[in-house]
Amino acid sequence: MTNTPCDDLDRFLDDDLSPRARMDFVAHLAECASCSRAVSLEKRIDWLLASAKMELGAVPSSLTGKIERELRASARRRSFVTIGSLAAAIVFFLASGAWITWNGRGRDAAKGLVETAAIDVKVESQDIGEGKGDIAHRPAIVKLTFNRESDAIVIPVASNDPTVSIFWLYPTAPARISSGVLDHGNQRP
Amino acid sequence: MTDLSDHVARVFRFALRLTGNHHEAEDITQETLLRAWRKRDQLRDSAATRVWLFRIATNVWRDRVRRGRHAAGQTRPLDDEIPSDVASPAQTASARDEVRRAVEAMDSLPPRQREVLYLHACEELTHIQIAESLDTNVESVKANLSLARKKMREQLAALADDETSPSHSTT
Numbered sequence: 001m002t003n004t005p006c007d008d009l010d011r012f013l014d015d016d017l018s019p020r021a022r023m024d025f026v027a028h029l030a031e032c033a034s035c036s037r038a039v040s041l042e043k044r045i046d047w048l049l050a051s052a053k054m055e056l057g058a059v060p061s062s063l064t065g066k067i068e069r070e071l072r073a074s075a076r077r078r079s080f081v082t083i084g085s086l087a088a089a090i091v092f093f094l095a096s097g098a099w100i101t102w103n104g105r106g107r108d109a110a111k112g113l114v115e116t117a118a119i120d121v122k123v124e125s126q127d128i129g130e131g132k133g134d135i136a137h138r139p140a141i142v143k144l145t146f147n148r149e150s151d152a153i154v155i156p157v158a159s160n161d162p163t164v165s166i167f168w169l170y171p172t173a174p175a176r177i178s179s180g181v182l183d184h185g186n187q188r189p
Numbered sequence: 190m191t192d193l194s195d196h197v198a199r200v201f202r203f204a205l206r207l208t209g210n211h212h213e214a215e216d217i218t219q220e221t222l223l224r225a226w227r228k229r230d231q232l233r234d235s236a237a238t239r240v241w242l243f244r245i246a247t248n249v250w251r252d253r254v255r256r257g258r259h260a261a262g263q264t265r266p267l268d269d270e271i272p273s274d275v276a277s278p279a280q281t282a283s284a285r286d287e288v289r290r291a292v293e294a295m296d297s298l299p300p301r302q303r304e305v306l307y308l309h310a311c312e313e314l315t316h317i318q319i320a321e322s323l324d325t326n327v328e329s330v331k332a333n334l335s336l337a338r339k340k341m342r343e344q345l346a347a348l349a350d351d352e353t354s355p356s357h358s359t360t
Contacts, residue, residue, distance in 0.1 A: 060211075
């Protein structure tokens with residue numbers, strides 16, 4: 001809270017007064033030696049510090065060059081990391097391809113395994129809703145049988161469509177990624 | 190873009206006010222410029238580069254204080270900072286002495302008051318810019334600036350007596 005005109009000194013120095021309040025303070029300066037002296041001294045101090053700023057630029061001569069070298073080195077390191085990451089990614093993909101090829105599990109081989117797994121699945125369903133509407137909408141028990149027990153783990157998944165049963169097949173061998181979707185309305189054995 | 194040496198000089202002078210130590214000011218300047226370069230994508234407005242750099246320097250300094258990696262010390266006397274041959278030819282010895290006294294008075298202030306006064310008087314930043322640079326609020330800036338001014342006037346009261354001297358004209 002402002003009690004006396006002298007309390008506006010800082011706001012005057014900050015040019016933070018309204019035009020009217022500023023005019024009042026200027027009028028006050030003519031009457032108050034203390035504030036007048038403070039304003040005068042403050043202007044002088046500001047000028048001296050501004051002068052000091054111009055001359056305090058005595059930065060160590062080696063500093064700019066040193067920082068410039070660091071910035072260049074940092075840029076080189078960043079480029080190296082980027083190129084290195086790209087190279088690592090390329091090597092990874094090449095190595096992955098080589099590994100898959102070497103293991104006989106290239107694209108075609110993998111596709112064959114998935115197809116084979118699908119073929120090897122025996123699907124049976126037992127209609128338990130005889131006489132209750134269209135065959136495509138009757139409840140049924142679906143039984144999946146794999147020729148080899150180690151081929152996959154089968155987990156039934158909830159389906160929003162009553163005519164569609166969904167099973168996730170989790171392969172127990174690499175490259176056997178598949179999901180079984182059995183439309184028991186259309187694929188009844 | 191402003192020349193790198195301009196940024197280095199500004200950050201160094203500010204770092205000197207933060208640390209009161211030449212060697213540490215060099216380290217902070219270097220780290221500030223490197224951090225700024227790494228984060229340059231974050232700078233949306235190139236006009237705000239100065240405030241942005243000051244803020245990074247403040248953070249670098251705070252990190253060092255937190256880790257206890259800073260060396261205690263005061264800024265060297267002005268003579269060590271300004272070789273006599275770089276002073277303005279027009280500057281008289283007495284004016285030079287006044288500049289020295291003003292800087293010494295500023296450097297004797299408590300840290301936050303010193304930082305605020307430096308950014309206000311030497312870098313001519315607004316209160317808002319100072320608050321951004323020091324990661325504080327405008328009210329704190331105003332309060333610290335008021336205290337700093339009062340102490341400066343007390344320390345440099347003798348200058349007011351020389352106001353009428355022609356050699357001290359500010360025009």
